[in-house]
Amino acid sequence: MDLDAHLGNDYPYSEEDFEKTLLTPSYRVELRNATNEQLDRFISAGMVNDWSLLSWKEVGRPYRVENMAEKRVQWENEHGRNMPVHKAWEMFNRSFHEWFVKDVPSEKKQARQDMFNHLAKFDMKEVRIALKSVIMLNLWNYAHRVKDGIWDPRGKRALFQGLHLKKPRILFLGAAEGYEAMQLYSMYPDGEIVMVDYDEYCKTDRFAQFPDTYPFLGYNSATGQSRVWYKDQMNITYIVDDIRNLPFGHEFDIVLSVGLLEHFSDEVKPEVMEWHRKFLKPGGYAILTTPRNQLQSKVYYKVMEDVMNHTYRELMDIRQMGLYVYENGFDILKHGYIKVHNGIIAQPR
Incomplete structure (x- = not known):
């Protein structure tokens, strides 16, 4: 599908687009299996x-995710106590939303360029930071846009x-x-x-x-x-x-x-x-x-x-x-x- 041909309309997709799919910069448009028969x-x-x-003896207990976000760890170290639940949810919502609105292809390109620039300067600390960003963007791209x-x-x-x-x-x-x-x-x-x-x-x-x-x-x-x-x-x-x-x-x-x-x-x-x-x-x-x-x-x-x-x-x-x-x-x-x-x-x- 031609993305540019659709973005100018208030309602850019219709029944004529059934069984089609395309990638926008932030998410996938999925119009396949329109009749839900499969x-x-x-x-x-x-x-x-x-x-x-x-x-429970048969199924065991759920797997608990123990590794916490760096900002939560920093907050708890600074305040000397566990982060309140409401505060944790506020931080999560803002963090998660930032990824939904990314122009992923553009940011992937920029992250790779930043990594190569830092590598050329032998700034290995910045290389590690940029490499982490590249890995995260590629995983988000695969999990959210591609799949x-x-x-x-x-x-x-x-x-x-x-x-x-x-x-x-x-x-x-x-x-x-x-x-x-x-x-x-x-x-x-x-x-x-x-x-x-x-x-x-x-x-x-x-x-x-x-x-x-x-x-x-x-x-x-x-x-x-x-x-x-x-x-x-x-x-x-x-x-x-x-x-x-x-x-x-x-x-x-x-x-x-x-x-x-x-x-x-x-x-x-x-x-x-x-x-x-x-x-x-x-x-x-x-x-x-x-x-x-x-x-x-x-x-x-x-x-x-x-x-x-x-x-x-x-x-x-x-x-x-x-x-x-x-x-x-x-x-x-x-x-x-x-x-x-x-x-x-x-x-x-």
């Missing part, structure tokens, strides 16, 4: 037939498919830029999204700067055919508050969290699962994802530690994640994994 991007693990028979592993639209659509909902109210806990709720809305349109995050930066920057021209593949409720949706066509409310302060009752068809459960120790996980239960209508769905415990993820969180590792974090396999969900009162309807995440759809027992 679900091979979500692997329905089928590993557990009866969750009541599974034990589209962070947003993973085809995998997320496959996970979300089959809920048989019309005009659902969707509550996104720890919403950040809100990607997955917007993908859900495009698949089950004409409802409402309520996004919640207690860091105002997520609303004012991460969500506000999410590209208006990014196309979400979904459905036209009037025709039943596939169509492209954009952020400003969706009914979205963004609330900045602590999840524990929300005034809602059992009024949402979907309660969604993405990369939330793994940030809490086992003592707090029951409370996190209760956040999903307390806002659901009878028959509603809790949808959760967590990063997978796999070699690629461990390498990613090591190389990208200064970007990612400001908070407590675990990597789980799907059985470990499922046990947390099941033991806290949910029946698991669907479990499996996509590129870098586990995915579960569940309902309260």
Whole structure:
């Protein structure tokens, strides 16, 4: 596809672009598999037939990411105490967002040039710094742009498919830029999204700067055919508050969290699962994802530690994640994994 030919339009992609993909400087546009008939991007693990028979002795505990970002380590050394959770989340959100808005090809080129310039001057300290930047940019380019592993639209659509909902109210806990709720809305349109995050930066920057021209593949409720949706066509409310302060009752068809459960120790996980239960209508769905415990993820969180590792974090396999969900009162309807995440759809027992 010709990128320049599309960027001048408010809504640059349409049904005419189905089955195409292209790289922008910051992310991948993914319009393949428009009818969602090929679900091979979500692997329905089928590993557990009866969750009541599974034990922690059998599956072991999640892998804990111990290496912290340099800025967190510096802050704790200066203050002589552990960084408060809210402060850690603020640092993470700003650090992570900076990478989403990068012109990656341009920055890769500049980082390589800087490395060669420092090498020519035999400034080995600066060479090491530049080399680290080159490695990080190449990994981010591969994980986010080339493989589209962070947003993973085809995998997320496959996970979300089959809920048989019309005009659902969707509550996104720890919403950040809100990607997955917007993908859900495009698949089950004409409802409402309520996004919640207690860091105002997520609303004012991460969500506000999410590209208006990014196309979400979904459905036209009037025709039943596939169509492209954009952020400003969706009914979205963004609330900045602590999840524990929300005034809602059992009024949402979907309660969604993405990369939330793994940030809490086992003592707090029951409370996190209760956040999903307390806002659901009878028959509603809790949808959760967590990063997978796999070699690629461990390498990613090591190389990208200064970007990612400001908070407590675990990597789980799907059985470990499922046990947390099941033991806290949910029946698991669907479990499996996509590129870098586990995915579960569940309902309260």
